[in-house]
Amino acid sequence: MCFRKPEYPFLSLSDSIAAQSLQLKEAAARVIDSGRYLHGEETRAFERELATLCEADLPALGVSNGLDALRLIFRSYIEMGRLSPGDEVIVPGNTYIATILPLLEFGLRPTAIEPTREDYNLDFRKALEKVSSRTRAILPVHLYGNPAWDSEVMAEMHDKGLLIIEDNAQAIMARAHSKGLNGTDITGNLGDAAAFSFYPTKNLGALGDAGAILSPDQTLIETAKALANYGSDRRYHNVYRGYNCRMDELQAALLRVRLRHLDEETGLRRQTAETYSAHISHKDIVTPQIFSDRKQVWHQYPIHSPRRDELREYLRKEGVATDIHYATPPHRQPCMATYDFGPLPLTEELADTELSLPIANLTPQDAIQIAEIINAFK
Numbered sequence: 001m002c003f004r005k006p007e008y009p010f011l012s013l014s015d016s017i018a019a020q021s022l023q024l025k026e027a028a029a030r031v032i033d034s035g036r037y038l039h040g041e042e043t044r045a046f047e048r049e050l051a052t053l054c055e056a057d058l059p060a061l062g063v064s065n066g067l068d069a070l071r072l073i074f075r076s077y078i079e080m081g082r083l084s085p086g087d088e089v090i091v092p093g094n095t096y097i098a099t100i101l102p103l104l105e106f107g108l109r110p111t112a113i114e115p116t117r118e119d120y121n122l123d124f125r126k127a128l129e130k131v132s133s134r135t136r137a138i139l140p141v142h143l144y145g146n147p148a149w150d151s152e153v154m155a156e157m158h159d160k161g162l163l164i165i166e167d168n169a170q171a172i173m174a175r176a177h178s179k180g181l182n183g184t185d186i187t188g189n190l191g192d193a194a195a196f197s198f199y200p201t202k203n204l205g206a207l208g209d210a211g212a213i214l215s216p217d218q219t220l221i222e223t224a225k226a227l228a229n230y231g232s233d234r235r236y237h238n239v240y241r242g243y244n245c246r247m248d249e250l251q252a253a254l255l256r257v258r259l260r261h262l263d264e265e266t267g268l269r270r271q272t273a274e275t276y277s278a279h280i281s282h283k284d285i286v287t288p289q290i291f292s293d294r295k296q297v298w299h300q301y302p303i304h305s306p307r308r309d310e311l312r313e314y315l316r317k318e319g320v321a322t323d324i325h326y327a328t329p330p331h332r333q334p335c336m337a338t339y340d341f342g343p344l345p346l347t348e349e350l351a352d353t354e355l356s357l358p359i360a361n362l363t364p365q366d367a368i369q370i371a372e373i374i375n376a377f378k
Helices: 013-034 041-053 066-079 101-105 124-129 151-159 218-228 249-260 262-279 308-317 345-353 364-375
Strands: 061-063 088-092 109-113 135-138 163-167 193-197 211-214 232-234 301-304 354-357
Touching: 013 041, 013 249, 041 061, 041 211, 041 249, 061 066, 061 218, 066 101, 066 163, 066 193, 066 211, 066 218, 101 109, 124 151, 151 163, 211 218, 218 232, 249 262, 262 301, 262 364, 308 354, 308 364, 345 354
Parallel strands: 088 109, 088 135, 135 163, 163 193
Antiparallel strands: 061 211, 193 211, 301 354
């Protein structure tokens, strides 16, 4: 069978970095010539620059990927005595499986909460109702680049002693509608700790894999840093049974280049989202809300339709590539079959109807053309 090459690819990574190609090659050459490929100045500089972007007082900790960032945060809190196996952690049902995996790895118990229909993020009021004597933390996910934050509920949870850990894999540079615990409204610096992913498809993508941890807690950062380096706090002295989860100098140098372009690229994503929302009009399609009280960064532009699969096939034939985030939610995955998440009907409904449109590397005219193709869907 012959498939038409999409006129509008879902995401072209080569297009994403085309204008930065020379700078990226210069950064790579700088690392090669330095002879220092781990634990070097590029990583330290990136950690400082990420912290500055997120208005944080302490440098970030660069690590190997976003999943390891979450693993290191939870393992660190266990080593610090803040969490123990059997403790409950509130999580969104509507998320990627990487949010859940570290909890089960360390014997923590995820309590899944349904999303809201307004922003598809965790419903904080329902989360508050689920707090029990065993609840020790909440893990909001800023899904699709949309800040997940309710300052009133989070303050109440923090007063109860719950840790607030952000999964900021999809929302770098987003801003919530109100300030968090640390006096800023920027995602990744709202709570006690945050995990970042720099997987190549992310808004700030590496040319490989990378992640980071941000926290105002120096003890957490030092514990995670040791755990990421075989559990050693100094050479050949292993205080923990740790891992190898380090960020390398090459990815740090490349991310420093990409970081300089992030504000401009985020602005273009917002422009594309606004163009879509202004021009898509179809009785079978719901477009995502654009909120005036927060700054979304549009990692994805998710539409919903009860005819999702028909629409996706139609768009493929018309040269518009799409994706689904996520066709199978964590509680439906085979590896979760023995864990009882309880009923999550809205999570399942969203999984069955969601379709992500191309959002990066588009001109306004591209977005208008895609919208017109969608509006012609019969």
